[in-house]
Amino acid sequence: MKQVVKNAYWPQVVGSAAWLFTAGLTYLIPNADEFPRTITFALVCLGIAVLSAISLPLNKVRYYGAWILALAFFIGIWEVIQAKLLLLPRPFFGAPQELLDVFITDWYKLLNSLAHSMMLLVGGYILGCIIGFVIGVGMGWSKLFGYWAHPVLRFLGPLPPVAFLPLLFAVIPSSFVAGELLMAFAASFPVAVLTWSGIAGVNPSYYDVAKTMGAKPLFLIRHVAIPAALPFVFVGMFMALGSCFYMLVVAEMLGVKAGLGFYMQWAQGWAAYPNMYAALFIMAVMCTSFMTLLFKVRNRLLRWQKESIKW
Incomplete structure (x- = not known):
């Protein structure tokens, strides 16, 4: 099973595209409220997409391709639900860029x-x-x-x-x-x-x-x-x-x-x-x-x- 996962390119390829898509929606779609570090977070997602694409030949990274895709999907859904639509009550639930802001400022x-x-x-x-x-x-x-x-x-x-x-x-x-x-x-x-x-x-x-x-x-x-x-x-x-x-x-x-x-x-x-x-x-x-x-x-x-x- 592990060897099959290592030889599969498509999860990492799709994962790179998903991170690129997440960066795009973070930057292009307006936020429902004021969230700090939105542009910085979009750049981080773009950087992950580029790194994932560059590391495609590496077997060790390719083994975690499904996780790269799953995390991109999770972060994208989180961004849409909270930053773009504000469906969860604040301040109990924040957007991904708010978490990034904490690591940068604190x-x-x-x-x-x-x-x-x-x-x-x-x-x-x-x-x-x-x-x-x-x-x-x-x-x-x-x-x-x-x-x-x-x-x-x-x-x-x-x-x-x-x-x-x-x-x-x-x-x-x-x-x-x-x-x-x-x-x-x-x-x-x-x-x-x-x-x-x-x-x-x-x-x-x-x-x-x-x-x-x-x-x-x-x-x-x-x-x-x-x-x-x-x-x-x-x-x-x-x-x-x-x-x-x-x-x-x-x-x-x-x-x-x-x-x-x-x-x-x-x-x-x-x-x-x-x-x-x-x-x-x-x-x-x-x-x-x-x-x-x-x-x-x-x-x-x-x-x-x-x-x-x-x-």
Whole structure:
């Protein structure tokens, strides 16, 4: 199927024509209201049409030809419905050029919010993964450690991290540190459970073979148990990343005074809905980029399972 799509020229050709048509209707048909950056948006659509036409010989771009066509169709319909006919109520729904205007005029605030969100997300996620990994290895390897840690994990782990939000923001003066701890808690539970399952499920014969060659317990943990449990660990890390995305928005909307979630809350309060949609778009790009990066790390470490799970 993928090869058939790569060899099909017509979706990209029609997509280029559709973007050219969208540029024409944006520029030539009068707007129903005053929308900024209309000419700039028409030029952007024209540029996409030219780039799509130029890149026609490239197989990688041609594979996404159907998406180029679909996006041109979606943007054109959106432009007609809102900018030309004004069928949707304002300010809740804006035109495509209003979204472009936000990226041009408010790029610094958006970039600053993205930087704060990334710092909060990366710090909390890494801390939570480390804590969860250590707990999971301890529970899977040591019965004594599991005796004490298992009840605590069962009692606190299923609690939604957002339940601790009022307590942490009241006890910890720094809202940023409180948000980091919330995301660390959200990430640690799935990583701990999946790491524990992976360590506990290692084939005992692996240990026996290593022991006959004089392997010590530390060697068994580092070179036998952990490598064999890595597929489970990465599943837990994927689940933890999704939990951190959720907690990032909640923490920034309710406590942290910076970041994309805070920007969205601010935009909604001022009825600046194009700004809110721009922040939502950037957040989606950020989240999918982190997930893609994590999959690339997984595919490099687990080469034998590269084709089993794809993103």
